[in-house]
Amino acid sequence: MSLTKCCILVLCFAGVLPQSIKTSNRGQNETQPFVEIGSKYYLIYTAVTMIWFCAMLYCRNYDSDLAVIESEAEMDALNSYLTTNGHIGKQFWLGITDLAEEGKFMSIKGGRPMPYAKWSGGQPDNKGLLEDCVHLWPVNNIFHMNDNNCRAKLYAICELRQPKKSCDICDLKIIIERFMQHTNVSHSQN
Ligand SMILES: [Ca+2]
Ligand SMILES: [Ca+2]
Numbered sequence: 001m002s003l004t005k006c007c008i009l010v011l012c013f014a015g016v017l018p019q020s021i022k023t024s025n026r027g028q029n030e031t032q033p034f035v036e037i038g039s040k041y042y043l044i045y046t047a048v049t050m051i052w053f054c055a056m057l058y059c060r061n062y063d064s065d066l067a068v069i070e071s072e073a074e075m076d077a078l079n080s081y082l083t084t085n086g087h088i089g090k091q092f093w094l095g096i097t098d099l100a101e102e103g104k105f106m107s108i109k110g111g112r113p114m115p116y117a118k119w120s121g122g123q124p125d126n127k128g129l130l131e132d133c134v135h136l137w138p139v140n141n142i143f144h145m146n147d148n149n150c151r152a153k154l155y156a157i158c159e160l161r162q163p164k165k166s167c168d169i170c171d172l173k174i175i176i177e178r179f180m181q182h183t184n185v186s187h188s189q190n
Contacts, residue, residue, distance in 0.1 A: 034064070034160045038077025041160035042067060046090060049153035052133040055093040056108065059158035066095030067159040068107045070115040078136075078157075079143045088138050091154045094145070096134035102126065105134060105147075109159075120144035 034041035043062060050058060052066075059066050069075050082088065095108040105114040105124070120139045124131065124147035133150035136143045136157070148154075 034062075034158075035081075037081045038074055040067075040074065042078070042081075043156075043158040043160075044082070044085075044087065044092070045156045045158065046087065049155055050093075051153055052093050052097070052135075052150040055154070055156035056095065058156050059095075062158055062160075064158040064160050065109045066093055067157040068095045068109045068115065069118075072116065072118075075116065075118050075143075082136075082143055083138070083141060088141055091135050091137045092157045093154050094134045094136060094157065095159070096145075097132055097150070098124075098126075098147070099132045099150070102132075118143075118145050120146055123147060 034043050043059070043064060045058065056066050067078075069078065082090075082092075096105050096114045097108060098105045100106060103124075103126070105117070106112065107114055114134070120137070123145065124134070126132075126147060128149075130149045131147040133148055133152075134145055135148050135152075135154050137146050138144075
C-alpha cells in the first residue's frame, strides 16, 4: 500500500467519517438500519458523499461491507429499489476494485474476482489511468457499473454480512456435550 493510500485511511479514521456512525447493535434489531432488498440487507447512505476508501470504512462501522452485487437478480432488485425511492440521480460506491492489479476487478468482501458485472457502455475504461474503484450510476434511468477515480466523492451502499455458518455453533455444541459427558462420568466415579 502506498503512503498516499495510508494517509487516506488515516484521514478517514481521524474524522472525515460522519460523526453519526455508531457500531451496530444486533441485539435488539438485527438488521436496523438496513433495508431488505431482494435476498440481502443494504444500507443506502445518502447523507454524505465520500471517497471510496472512506465509504469502505464507513460500512465496516456497521459490521458490513461495501455492497458486492452477485447476480442479475440482485442487480435488478437493487436497481428497482433505487429508482423507485428517489435515488435515480445519485452514484454509489460498490465493494469492487482493481487497485491490486489493473483490469482485474476483485471483491473486497471475499477477495475474489467480482462475481457479477453490469458495465455501462465502454466501461471499464480506466480513464486517465486513474480509475480503480467501481460504482453504480444511472444510465437512461437504469443503474449500471463504471470504474471511477477512487477519490471521487460518491454515496455508499453497504451490505449486511451474512450470519456465520451454523457449523461454528455445531462445533461448540459438540464441545459442550463432551464436557458434560466427561463431568457426568467424573461425578459417577466419585
Ligand atoms: Ca483500473
Ligand atoms: Ca470509467
